[in-house]
Amino acid sequence: MLTARFDALRARGRRALVCYATAGHPDPERSIALWQGLEAAGADVLEVGVPFSDPMADGPVIQASSQTALSHGVTLEAALDLVSRARLGIPVVLFSYLNPLIAAGPGVLRRAAEAGVHGVLLTDLPVGSDPAREAWLGAGPLAFVRLVAPTTPPQRMAEIARHGRGFVYLISRLGVTGVSAQLPTDLPETIASLRAVCALPICVGFGISRPEQARLLGAHADGIVVGSAIVRAAGESVDAAVALARELRGALDDRAS
Amino acid sequence: MQTLGVTDGRFGAFGGRYVPETLVPALDELAVALEAALADPAFHADLDGLLQHYVGRPSPLSDAPRFSALVGAPVWLKREDLNHTGAHKINNALAQALLACRMGKRRIIAETGAGQHGVATATVCARLGLECVVYMGEEDMRRQQLNVYRMRLMGATVVPVTAGTRTLKDATTEAIRDWVTTCPTSHYIIGSVVGPAPYPRMVRDFQAIIGREARRQMLERAGRLPRTVVACVGGGSNAMGIFHPFVDDAEVELVGVEAAGHGLDSGAHSASLTRGTPGVLHGALSYLLQDAHGQVHPAHSISAGLDYPGVGPEHSHLKDSGRATYVSVTDDEALEGFALLGRLEGIIPALETAHAVSWIASHRGRWTADQPVLLCVSGRGDKDVAQVSELAHAPG
Numbered sequence A: 001m002l003t004a005r006f007d008a009l010r011a012r013g014r015r016a017l018v019c020y021a022t023a024g025h026p027d028p029e030r031s032i033a034l035w036q037g038l039e040a041a042g043a044d045v046l047e048v049g050v051p052f053s054d055p056m057a058d059g060p061v062i063q064a065s066s067q068t069a070l071s072h073g074v075t076l077e078a079a080l081d082l083v084s085r086a087r088l089g090i091p092v093v094l095f096s097y098l099n100p101l102i103a104a105g106p107g108v109l110r111r112a113a114e115a116g117v118h119g120v121l122l123t124d125l126p127v128g129s130d131p132a133r134e135a136w137l138g139a140g141p142l143a144f145v146r147l148v149a150p151t152t153p154p155q156r157m158a159e160i161a162r163h164g165r166g167f168v169y170l171i172s173r174l175g176v177t178g179v180s181a182q183l184p185t186d187l188p189e190t191i192a193s194l195r196a197v198c199a200l201p202i203c204v205g206f207g208i209s210r211p212e213q214a215r216l217l218g219a220h221a222d223g224i225v226v227g228s229a230i231v232r233a234a235g236e237s238v239d240a241a242v243a244l245a246r247e248l249r250g251a252l253d254d255r256a257s
Numbered sequence B: 001m002q003t004l005g006v007t008d009g010r011f012g013a014f015g016g017r018y019v020p021e022t023l024v025p026a027l028d029e030l031a032v033a034l035e036a037a038l039a040d041p042a043f044h045a046d047l048d049g050l051l052q053h054y055v056g057r058p059s060p061l062s063d064a065p066r067f068s069a070l071v072g073a074p075v076w077l078k079r080e081d082l083n084h085t086g087a088h089k090i091n092n093a094l095a096q097a098l099l100a101c102r103m104g105k106r107r108i109i110a111e112t113g114a115g116q117h118g119v120a121t122a123t124v125c126a127r128l129g130l131e132c133v134v135y136m137g138e139e140d141m142r143r144q145q146l147n148v149y150r151m152r153l154m155g156a157t158v159v160p161v162t163a164g165t166r167t168l169k170d171a172t173t174e175a176i177r178d179w180v181t182t183c184p185t186s187h188y189i190i191g192s193v194v195g196p197a198p199y200p201r202m203v204r205d206f207q208a209i210i211g212r213e214a215r216r217q218m219l220e221r222a223g224r225l226p227r228t229v230v231a232c233v234g235g236g237s238n239a240m241g242i243f244h245p246f247v248d249d250a251e252v253e254l255v256g257v258e259a260a261g262h263g264l265d266s267g268a269h270s271a272s273l274t275r276g277t278p279g280v281l282h283g284a285l286s287y288l289l290q291d292a293h294g295q296v297h298p299a300h301s302i303s304a305g306l307d308y309p310g311v312g313p314e315h316s317h318l319k320d321s322g323r324a325t326y327v328s329v330t331d332d333e334a335l336e337g338f339a340l341l342g343r344l345e346g347i348i349p350a351l352e353t354a355h356a357v358s359w360i361a362s363h364r365g366r367w368t369a370d371q372p373v374l375l376c377v378s379g380r381g382d383k384d385v386a387q388v389s390e391l392a393h394a395p396g
């Protein structure tokens, strides 16, 4: 379903809007309303963040949302339950740290697929780090999406691209998740060097919050991922987050016209 | 030197490199730089010189006549408390700081619990002219105010961490976040045998000087190897440092003492090896305190340096392979050990070390007179005196 979505976008010359939201934030019920609202606003893919107690790759906004979600008792199994209740028409990618997945046991990938999840992305399982677990994830029912960082050398980019499924997630800049006023000026070149070794669609994430950033990146990447900005807005209200998604959708489509 | 079951940065099933992609090239760079440094006589000359003339090594091996009389066997004390800055932590901090210089990285990041690793890192950064940023949980800053002041005196920036349990776990997470942001120009000096490869092996090798000296000193002074080597285990660096050179001596028993906090069944302890299950935290697979959902369970110990829900992966391997044994000691028992060594030997140990003291004391009669016990006195107790005196005067 991920691949079909990107193929359809490519055929129409459109860019993907990938929205991240932490499962169970601001609370379980509003989490479902938020996801449905993001779909209605034109999101192409939803990344559902699995709350974790020690999110070492996340900045303050997503850390706080994880804490809130955990205080509502939302862990991996509860997140899957929310996904199945949301009945979304867009592909869902689970965004998790490895430990909750290990603790959930080998059947978790099947359960996630049954709940309506299509892909999985792990912040702390880089390519080559654990062949047995990577093989388990790669052979399962979910598309195993891999990440490329600004520090990744070209040869390794190619290796990551070979292992990836669905799309490749390019981290825009050094650091943890969180909105940035400025993206690196050499980001277009980074995208181009990844493009040279990667047949999969490329989505750029980390730091993106504003329409002009979406417009700029739309000229180079196949999609953008918006996380902290959505989560921060959702902390105010579901409507605010949905409005932001709509605005970013508009900016991405604008580019094409 | 032996490499027990180490393949590809793993110790049996444990260890690994579970980190964000951004850090993978930084860890590769570190592994290459480490190998080059270890093969370079100039690196060893610099390190050995500073260990001798700045840290004060070799540290003494003290006999402990009155404590030995109580235990019923000769107990020997490896005196890491006599190192400059008062704990074993400086062995590793110094070596890693020299490595950072070789890599051209002039900004150092560290996490600290008890403050001993932070102080050691601030110290070597002052000596080598490096910028130093130390992450420390707010709760630990309260427990270890004196060490916060010491770090700042030496020019380090101490950043309070208010996330989660506000202790070592969260300080480590925050230090990793800094490193993900600054890895091209900063080196992260992890304070124990934890974290992603190559850290656990590197820190062990830098701490193994404890065991190499102690093994030689035991042969010289006691005329034989110890029957049992005992050390406290937080992340596990002083224990790995003293254990490592004895791992191939099959007749030497290795005992690691974890913090049982309010008791193993209280839910408030730091006994990851005794009560944890394998899981991934801070870049490595190892025994971990966690719930059924894979969320990390907050640790507790009276000693900030043991207050950590994980443990170095090599200890997990030594436990599963049966080569080492892991036991635990409660807060109250540790306080008894703290007082005991002061009263009997005139050595006030760190509260961390006091756990190991207490375990030996409570096992008096376990050894015969020809079975020496070697205890790693990982640090001195000055940093803990204020906290302990408050407890002693607390009502109730």
Ligand SMILES: Cc1ncc(COP(=O)(O)O)c(C=O)c1O
Residues within 6 Å of the ligand: B087, B088, B113, B114, B115, B116, B117, B191, B192, B193, B232, B233, B234, B235, B236, B237, B238, B239, B304, B305, B306, B350, B352, B353, B378, B379, B380
């Ligand atoms: C004196 C002392 N001993 C032991 C420890 C525990 O660390 P490790 O288990 O890595 O030796 C600490 C940590 O701060 C310490 O300060």
